[in-house]
Amino acid sequence: MLKIGITGGIGSGKTTVCKVFETLGVPIFYADIAAKLAMTSDPVLVEGIKKTFGTESYHPDGTLNNKYIAAIVFHQKAELDKLNALVHPAVFKAFENWAATKVYAAPYVLKEAALLFESGSYKQCDKNILVTAPLKLRLARVMKRDQVSEAEVMARMDKQFTDGQKSKMANYFISNSLSDSIILQVLNLHQQFLALSASTNL
Numbered sequence: 001m002l003k004i005g006i007t008g009g010i011g012s013g014k015t016t017v018c019k020v021f022e023t024l025g026v027p028i029f030y031a032d033i034a035a036k037l038a039m040t041s042d043p044v045l046v047e048g049i050k051k052t053f054g055t056e057s058y059h060p061d062g063t064l065n066n067k068y069i070a071a072i073v074f075h076q077k078a079e080l081d082k083l084n085a086l087v088h089p090a091v092f093k094a095f096e097n098w099a100a101t102k103v104y105a106a107p108y109v110l111k112e113a114a115l116l117f118e119s120g121s122y123k124q125c126d127k128n129i130l131v132t133a134p135l136k137l138r139l140a141r142v143m144k145r146d147q148v149s150e151a152e153v154m155a156r157m158d159k160q161f162t163d164g165q166k167s168k169m170a171n172y173f174i175s176n177s178l179s180d181s182i183i184l185q186v187l188n189l190h191q192q193f194l195a196l197s198a199s200t201n202l
């Protein structure tokens with residue numbers, strides 16, 4: 001079974017692209033969902049986060065106080081490094097466990113992760129896809145989706161590799177600008193991955 005990583009900068013549309021792969025029956029691991037699950041259910045991680053960022057990191061009902069943590073980490077690189085160091089090993093492990101359950105389920109699976117290259121988790125995958133879109137469009141899409149300011153989106157963008165850096169590490173590309181059809185690009189890649197899977201023992 002092939003493991004394919006899929007990433008893209010904030011607002012590039014990687015989750016939207018994954019929804020198209022899902023309609024083709026491709027199993028998808030969403031790193032962000034796994035991260036959030038671990039951050040609320042793994043007692044060691046929960047303690048680590050509270051110790052590092054304070055008990056306000058969680059609401060009284062135990063749910064994650066996203067706004068509180070985001071306000072700290074997206075304005076101080078050293079704090080973000082601490083959060084990543086706590087969370088990413090848990091996500092790596094969750095992906096390995098998940099992938100092991102899919103070995104006979106499909107010719108290939110996708111791992112969707114915002115920080116696939118930055119975290120080094122692309123090394124868990126056989127090939128990697130980069131989703132791109134023009135910067136202004138990405139900004140506009142996230143501002144509308146999350147009801148946030150341009151400065152808030154930029155603060156996150158600044159903490160991610162640029163598309164130039166990522167494109168050197170990617171094997172496949174999906175362009176998600178206004179004039180592109182992501183459906184046709186996904187169908188094309190799907191055929192390539194099925195052929196690759198059939199021609200290798202992975």
Ligand SMILES: CC(C)(COP(=O)(O)OP(=O)(O)OC[C@H]1O[C@@H](n2cnc3c(N)ncnc32)[C@H](O)[C@@H]1O)[C@@H](O)C(=O)NCCC(=O)NCCS
Binds near residue numbers: 032039070073
């Ligand atoms: C800081 C948190 C609580 C903020 O939550 P919030 O609901 O506001 O944002 P959300 O998780 O939906 O992320 C939205 C986008 O922000 C960007 N982003 C998220 N985490 C990071 C990060 N560590 N570094 C850079 N960008 C990030 C990504 O583009 C992501 O898709 C949350 O992002 C988090 O827990 N991040 C750490 C886990 C992580 O690294 N996730 C990303 C991939 S595993």
Ligand SMILES: Nc1ncnc2c1ncn2[C@@H]1O[C@H](COP(=O)(O)OP(=O)(O)OP(=O)(O)O)[C@@H](O)[C@H]1O
Binds near residue numbers: 011015
């Ligand atoms: N081709 C498209 N046409 C119209 N809207 C789109 C398109 N692609 C993405 N969007 C919209 O743009 C927003 C961002 O897309 P999406 O959530 O898929 O990006 P993402 O890369 O997963 O972002 P993040 O890194 O923040 O998780 C969403 O509201 C989505 O519905």
